[in-house]
Amino acid sequence: MFVYSDDYDLDWPRHLFPTTKYRLLYERVLAEEVARKEEVLSPVPASDDDMKLVHGLRYMDTLRAMTADPNMAIWAGFEAPITSKTLQALYSCTGGTILAAKKAFAQKQFWLNLGGGFHHAFPDRGEGFCFINDVAVAARALQRDTQVGRIVVVDCDLHQGNGTAKIFEDEASVVTFSIHQENLYPPKERSNIDVGLADDVGDEEYLVKLEDGLKRAFEGQSFDLMFFLAGADPYVHDQLGSLQLTKDGLMRRDEVVLATAASHNLPVAVTLAGGYAHRTQDVVDIHLNTARLVATYNRRGAIGSPSSESGDRRRPHA
Numbered sequence: 001m002f003v004y005s006d007d008y009d010l011d012w013p014r015h016l017f018p019t020t021k022y023r024l025l026y027e028r029v030l031a032e033e034v035a036r037k038e039e040v041l042s043p044v045p046a047s048d049d050d051m052k053l054v055h056g057l058r059y060m061d062t063l064r065a066m067t068a069d070p071n072m073a074i075w076a077g078f079e080a081p082i083t084s085k086t087l088q089a090l091y092s093c094t095g096g097t098i099l100a101a102k103k104a105f106a107q108k109q110f111w112l113n114l115g116g117g118f119h120h121a122f123p124d125r126g127e128g129f130c131f132i133n134d135v136a137v138a139a140r141a142l143q144r145d146t147q148v149g150r151i152v153v154v155d156c157d158l159h160q161g162n163g164t165a166k167i168f169e170d171e172a173s174v175v176t177f178s179i180h181q182e183n184l185y186p187p188k189e190r191s192n193i194d195v196g197l198a199d200d201v202g203d204e205e206y207l208v209k210l211e212d213g214l215k216r217a218f219e220g221q222s223f224d225l226m227f228f229l230a231g232a233d234p235y236v237h238d239q240l241g242s243l244q245l246t247k248d249g250l251m252r253r254d255e256v257v258l259a260t261a262a263s264h265n266l267p268v269a270v271t272l273a274g275g276y277a278h279r280t281q282d283v284v285d286i287h288l289n290t291a292r293l294v295a296t297y298n299r300r301g302a303i304g305s306p307s308s309e310s311g312d313r314r315r316p317h318a
Helices: 021-031 057-066 071-075 084-107 134-145 162-167 203-218 247-263 280-300
Strands: 110-113 151-155 174-181 193-197 225-229 268-271
Touching: 021 280, 057 071, 084 110, 084 134, 084 225, 084 268, 110 280, 134 151, 134 162, 134 225, 134 268, 151 203, 162 174, 174 203, 193 203, 203 247, 225 247, 247 268, 247 280
Parallel strands: 110 268, 151 174, 151 225, 174 193, 225 268
Antiparallel strands: none
16 A cells, blocks of 8 residues: 655755655654555656656756756756756656556555655756656556546645646646645646645644635546645644644644545545655654555545544544
8 A cells, every 4th residue: 555665765865855754754654563564565667658748858868967967957946956866766756656546546545655746847847856747647657557537636735736737737637736835935837726825824724725625626526546745844843834734734634635535436646745844753753644544544445435434533643
């Protein structure tokens, strides 16, 4: 029910993005018996044919050229360096999102990629800390390789999924939903449904607006698969935003999204997306709560079960 590779390390040891979170989360998933080792699959990196479903050849060649000098990406206006190891990590993370989505769809379950969610990447350019839009690549790969037709992308990162919104703006088969802090990076694109939040919104207001937005997203619609970007950065102690969600509130957010999917018999591929708390341990705690919830649903075979059977939304785990 989980996907992970040691190759997910983005090679940004002194960067604001806590790249160690992937390994730390994997270790806690095993140590706290959220999953057994055999329940964590290792992905094959995405292929160039996969990447071409979203990203142009010239752009991919540019990324490869940038690995010759890590500073080239910074000079070109990117907000993170790119090395050969970084590019390998991005191919592996994208392969992980593809694998999680294929497993979720085939087994009618929830699967979590312990990485991914780079939603600011556009077809021909990167933004923020995102070079390759793994969810967009995975969505098109699923439509190419499986019986998946209609997809909903539920993006609960602090920041709007602007790259994803732009990629799918003219595609009726993919509905994009983003709930985010409005007065904040990035420059906004138009999702199918955008829920822009005022600064300092806390747990209760967030959850009400999330539930309302999801009702609108699903009204009169049917889907074959959901991608859920479970960003940890709406957290009250995140360094890049001013939303006021607690760990308990973020766990309840995950429950709302997954309960919505379960009530529609909808398999889900989850990615981690962002998280920039002062303490990396807090980011890992938040992601671990997401992993626990995914595991709980799968062990109960809960797709299609009423949300009331999925546990106490108010009880924090960390």
